[in-house]
Amino acid sequence: MSFLVNKFSFTNPRWHVFSRIIAAIFGGYASATASSLFISLLLQPIAGKYQAIHIGLMLTFFVYACAVMWVFTVTSASRAWLGLFKFNAFLLIGTWLLLQVNS
Amino acid sequence: MKDNFRQSMKWLHTWVGLAVGWVLFFMFLTGTLGYFYQEITRWMEPERPLVAHHYSNEKLIDIAQNYYDKHGAGDIEWDIILPTVRDNNLRVGWREPRKEGEKRSRYKVKVIDIDTASKVQTRETQGGRLLYRMHYRLHYLSTSLSYWIVGFCTMLMLLALITGVVIHKKIFSDFFTFRAKKGLPGWLDIHNVLSVIALPFHFMITYSGLLFFLFTYMVLSTDLQTNEEQYKEMRKEIYPRAAHIKSIGEAQDMLPISTLYQQVKNTNTWKADELSYVSVSAQNDINAQVAFVRHETDITYNPQDTVVVNGITGEIITQAALEYTTAGMIHNGLFSLHEGQFAGTIARWLYFFTGLIGTAMIASGLVLWTTKRKPQQLKKPKGPDFGYRLVEQLNIGTLIGLPIAIAMYFYANRLLPLTMADRANWEAHVMFISWALLLVYPAFRPKTKAWSEQLNLATVVFIFMPILNALTTNKHLGITLSHGDWQYAGFDLTMLVIGLTFAFAGVKFKKAQRNKRSQRVNSKGRPLNINTAVESELVLNKENRGAL
Amino acid sequence: MLLLICLGFSTMVLFCMAMEKHRQQVINSEVPQYLSNSFRPMAWLLLVITFYMSGDLYGWSIGPAVFFGALTAALLALILLLTYKAEVVPLLAIILPLAAISNFYL
Numbered sequence: 204m205s206f207l208v209n210k211f212s213f214t215n216p217r218w219h220v221f222s223r224i225i226a227a228i229f230g231g232y233a234s235a236t237a238s239s240l241f242i243s244l245l246l247q248p249i250a251g252k253y254q255a256i257h258i259g260l261m262l263t264f265f266v267y268a269c270a271v272m273w274v275f276t277v278t279s280a281s282r283a284w285l286g287l288f289k290f291n292a293f294l295l296i297g298t299w300l301l302l303q304v305n306s
Numbered sequence: 307m308k309d310n311f312r313q314s315m316k317w318l319h320t321w322v323g324l325a326v327g328w329v330l331f332f333m334f335l336t337g338t339l340g341y342f343y344q345e346i347t348r349w350m351e352p353e354r355p356l357v358a359h360h361y362s363n364e365k366l367i368d369i370a371q372n373y374y375d376k377h378g379a380g381d382i383e384w385d386i387i388l389p390t391v392r393d394n395n396l397r398v399g400w401r402e403p404r405k406e407g408e409k410r411s412r413y414k415v416k417v418i419d420i421d422t423a424s425k426v427q428t429r430e431t432q433g434g435r436l437l438y439r440m441h442y443r444l445h446y447l448s449t450s451l452s453y454w455i456v457g458f459c460t461m462l463m464l465l466a467l468i469t470g471v472v473i474h475k476k477i478f479s480d481f482f483t484f485r486a487k488k489g490l491p492g493w494l495d496i497h498n499v500l501s502v503i504a505l506p507f508h509f510m511i512t513y514s515g516l517l518f519f520l521f522t523y524m525v526l527s528t529d530l531q532t533n534e535e536q537y538k539e540m541r542k543e544i545y546p547r548a549a550h551i552k553s554i555g556e557a558q559d560m561l562p563i564s565t566l567y568q569q570v571k572n573t574n575t576w577k578a579d580e581l582s583y584v585s586v587s588a589q590n591d592i593n594a595q596v597a598f599v600r601h602e603t604d605i606t607y608n609p610q611d612t613v614v615v616n617g618i619t620g621e622i623i624t625q626a627a628l629e630y631t632t633a634g635m636i637h638n639g640l641f642s643l644h645e646g647q648f649a650g651t652i653a654r655w656l657y658f659f660t661g662l663i664g665t666a667m668i669a670s671g672l673v674l675w676t677t678k679r680k681p682q683q684l685k686k687p688k689g690p691d692f693g694y695r696l697v698e699q700l701n702i703g704t705l706i707g708l709p710i711a712i713a714m715y716f717y718a719n720r721l722l723p724l725t726m727a728d729r730a731n732w733e734a735h736v737m738f739i740s741w742a743l744l745l746v747y748p749a750f751r752p753k754t755k756a757w758s759e760q761l762n763l764a765t766v767v768f769i770f771m772p773i774l775n776a777l778t779t780n781k782h783l784g785i786t787l788s789h790g791d792w793q794y795a796g797f798d799l800t801m802l803v804i805g806l807t808f809a810f811a812g813v814k815f816k817k818a819q820r821n822k823r824s825q826r827v828n829s830k831g832r833p834l835n836i837n838t839a840v841e842s843e844l845v846l847n848k849e850n851r852g853a854l
Numbered sequence: 855m856l857l858l859i860c861l862g863f864s865t866m867v868l869f870c871m872a873m874e875k876h877r878q879q880v881i882n883s884e885v886p887q888y889l890s891n892s893f894r895p896m897a898w899l900l901l902v903i904t905f906y907m908s909g910d911l912y913g914w915s916i917g918p919a920v921f922f923g924a925l926t927a928a929l930l931a932l933i934l935l936l937t938y939k940a941e942v943v944p945l946l947a948i949i950l951p952l953a954a955i956s957n958f959y960l
Contacts, residue, residue: 239527253540254631256531260524261637264516268465275307275318503929506922605915643919652855656923663926
């Protein structure tokens with residue numbers, strides 16, 4: 204019984220790893236998507252609408268990879284979540300601003 | 307997460323590799339075989355005639371057109387696929403009319419015997435194409451689920467590559483290091499060497515693999531940025547296609563295709579035997595067009611590869627060249643590099659070997675994980691952990707078991723009765739059933755025995771394949787080699803070489819086991835050879851302090 | 855293609871000799887300082903030449919891909935030789951490209 208409690212209690216270090224994994228997979232995907240929106244709006248005046256979207260999409264995999272790598276480098280899982288929120292917020296606000304500028 | 311950046315990356319590299327290593331091994335192995343899928347199909351359809359003579363293209367086109375006129379489904383679009391270096395049979399293909407309940411009409415290819423101008427009845431098989439399609443569509447799973455699984459694994463592969471480069475800080479000074487004789491550093495060195503010598507290829511194949519399903523994976527992003535119409539427009543821009551020729555409905559006789567071909571030859575700079583296939587659209591209609599296509603010569607699009615001719619008058623229709631944006635050119639260029647369709651014989655073998663290097667890189671990484679942990683795992687009071695045992699079992703069953711299973715696919719092709727119902731699918735079932743057995747039985751054997759047994763089985767199975775071919779068909783190596791049928795003979799010979807490689811591996815494995823046993827026996831007192839023991843300690847300590 | 859692999863082989867040998875650890879594997883005698891310092895620049899030069907030859911022989915889109923393939927083949931051969939038969943390496947590095955070039959142009 205105490206064994207089970209220990210396994211599932213949140214003080215078990217495995218939860219931190221699990222938390223990072225969730226942050227990496229879903230937060231990383233969110234960052235990738237947000238970055239593609241941001242990049243495509245950034246490049247639209249230069250490359251035309253469809254090519255800008257295309258370039259943004261092609262670069263997402265690297266953003267995703269970097270985000271995942273970053274999540275496993277920071278000192279704690281909560282810092283990882285916080286950092287991802289900040290990054291996504293920055294990208295989304297940037298995207299919104301670019302939308303205002305473009306239209 | 308760990309004390310420093312490199313250690314965290316090392317952790318990530320290890321776990322990312324371990325999570326999907328076996329799926330990646332499957333993808334790399336089937337994909338590498340896919341570079342030769344036409345040659346494999348040739349071997350799996352031994353009824354195809356040996357081609358002894360070389361007819362001119364015009365004669366071949368005539369034979370094909372006669373066949374189509376006699377047996378064609380009345381369809382207005384059909385293709386003539388001429389013999390190439392990779393497949394020296396003449397083939398005719400068209401879309402059968404759509405059957406009930408099918409989403410798309412099926413495209414059937416028929417092999418034509420040049421001498422008798424009739425169809426060759428080949429056994430029902432999915433050939434080499436199934437192997438290469440498995441590498442991105444897996445098997446038994448729905449297509450979209452497979453795409454997501456494959457995409458997840460490929461993303462982890464990309465992570466493994468990037469983290470691998472990051473942690474291998476001595477990438478240039480250790481470029482040529484391969485300490486072959488000393489156990490653990492040996493496997494790490496193998497893994498490093500295999501990754502480094504083909505690093506551009508590994509990155510290219512992984513990233514281009516992800517690009518294949520770009521719009522599937524980034525569905526959220528595309529949905530947010532484009533509506534349905536814009537999406538279709540964007541796709542047309544990224545994957546430009548020539549316009550589809552439709553028949554108007556007014557019948558008009560066409561010139562014979564070989565005549566059209568002669569006109570093309572007179573006005574073109576193509577070399578004599580470059581013609582690869584002929585595509586007829588709107589047959590016998592006022593809108594008839596015939597496209598003569600030569601073998602892909604380039605990674606990027608070359609408009610000179612296709613000549614389109616008006617089917618009635620024979621005049622050349624200058625097509626607007628397909629427009630590519632810069633990003634589109636990079637995207638499609640990466641597709642070209644991944645598929646290697648442009649590759650001639652030598653380049654294709656290079657692709658094959660480099661693919662095998664990638665496969666071996668993954669395999670060596672998986673073996674490295676167990677080898678590194680073996681000493682401390684064996685010392686545990688209740689025996690090795692569940693995780694360690696699971697990994698070792700998966701290793702045996704996949705790294706040796708999957709090649710054996712693929713060999714079983716070929717054996718099934720030869721041994722299953724020709725009139726069996728659903729034969730093509732059963733060849734694949736045999737492959738997966740044998741893989742399952744090979745994955746499960748190591749649980750009941752001591753691990754070293756399981757390794758040797760599977761290595762021995764692999765040796766026997768591959769070396770016996772040319773013999774099996776000789777016993778079950780009338781085209782054994784003596785005949786195919788003397789006829790110069792290099793696709794067929796090449797397959798038999800490659801199987802022999804693979805079998806010999808497994809034999810070599812088996813011998814090496816036995817030798818290593820014998821050395822370990824003698825070391826263990828003698829370490830009760832003093833190591834048998836003090837020099838090697840001390841030397842290996844120093845090597846491990848000094849040179850690996852940073853690298854591991 | 856064989857020409858490219860042989861040139862790639864020599865390039866990699868030169869890179870290898872530029873590093874002290876590997877040079878000692880290959881040559882037992884002492885090499886004068888000026889010579890060993892020149893190995894790396896020579897290696898880079900030969901690398902550029904090999905790249906140019908692949909572009910020249912195969913066209914500029916397929917050429918670079920073939921270049922990397924040839925390097926991979928050369929590296930694999932070199933590493934196996936270094937491990938098992940290091941003495942043969944400098945000799946091969948000189949003979950192979952000469953043989954390949956003469957075969958190619960004659």
